[in-house]
Amino acid sequence: xxxxxxxxxxxxxxxxxxxxxxxxxxxxxxxxxxxxxxxxxxxxxxxxxxxxxxxxxxxxxxxxxxxxxxxxxxxxxxxxxxxxxxxxxxxxxxxxxxxxxxxxxxxxxxxxxxxxxxxxxxxxxxxxxxxxxxxxxxxxxxxxxxxxxxxxxxxxxxxxxxxxxxxxxxxxxxxxxxxxxxxxxxxxxxxxxxxxxxxxxxxxxxxxxxxxxxxxxxxxxxxxxxxxxxxx
Numbered sequence: 515x516x517x518x519x520x521x522x523x524x525x526x527x528x529x530x531x532x533x534x535x536x537x538x539x540x541x542x543x544x545x546x547x548x549x550x551x552x553x554x555x556x557x558x559x560x561x562x563x564x565x566x567x568x569x570x571x572x573x574x575x576x577x578x579x580x581x582x583x584x585x586x587x588x589x590x591x592x593x594x595x596x597x598x599x600x601x602x603x604x605x606x607x608x609x610x611x612x613x614x615x616x617x618x619x620x621x622x623x624x625x626x627x628x629x630x631x632x633x634x635x636x637x638x639x640x641x642x643x644x645x646x647x648x649x650x651x652x653x654x655x656x657x658x659x660x661x662x663x664x665x666x667x668x669x670x671x672x673x674x675x676x677x678x679x680x681x682x683x684x685x686x687x688x689x690x691x692x693x694x695x696x697x698x699x700x701x702x703x704x705x706x707x708x709x710x711x712x713x714x715x716x717x718x719x720x721x722x723x724x725x726x727x728x729x730x731x732x733x734x735x736x737x738x739x740x741x742x743x744x745x746x
Contacts, residue, residue: 522579523574532579536586541586542586542593543593545580545594550572550575551572551655551656552568553565553613554656554659554673555609555611555612555670556669559662559663560612568612572613573616576620576623583595588634591635593631595627596638596641596698599620603621604618604642604721605718621642624639639705640708641695642709642714643686643691644715646686646687647683647686647687648688
């Protein structure tokens with residue numbers, strides 16, 4: 515076992531932690547990026563500083579740790595990077611505008627990172643869970659907004675109360691998810707995207723159907739936008 519200090523927003527600490535792991539175990543086979551926090555609220559009531567802090571932790575944090583670990587995995591010509599995104603990073607949700615932005619970023623980064631690292635036998639999996647009974651909604655992990663704009667005040671108060679009432683009632687079991695992630699790491703061809711939880715699966719399925727409808731609805735206006743010489 516190895517316990518080491520790591521603030522994911524600091525690349526130097528990520529590099530030190532990766533080196534400590536190599537010194538202790540000789541290699542790194544699996545990286546799980548799981549650090550995150552939640553700035554709840556409507557966009558206008560979230561400050562620019564809070565927006566940056568959200569992205570710094572949820573997106574640049576996993577990037578820092580991955581940047582520290584990738585050279586080790588490339589030397590090994592083996593490895594698996596698993597990063598926790600969220601179903602909010604596919605569907606978007608009310609009151610989650612900043613959190614969803616960070617998780618959309620995570621999903622796009624991981625899905626593109628795949629092509630960078632595949633030639634070195636390094637696998638990637640982005641995990642997109644629904645609601646799990648973690649500590650994300652406790653005050654230590656969530657920053658609740660203060661109503662500052664009258665137009666949002668009633669909705670903010672009601673939504674904060676609703677979200678707080680969910681804490682400890684989420685359907686997903688984190689221990690079961692952890693066991694499934696271990697199973698994924700043993701797969702010869704791991705899933706590139708793992709949608710975790712029945713609620714997330716249904717939400718992602720609905721989003722996929724919505725995207726198909728929207729793409730077809732765009733065809734009349736969007737399907738003939740090439741330069742004329744491209745059709746010659």
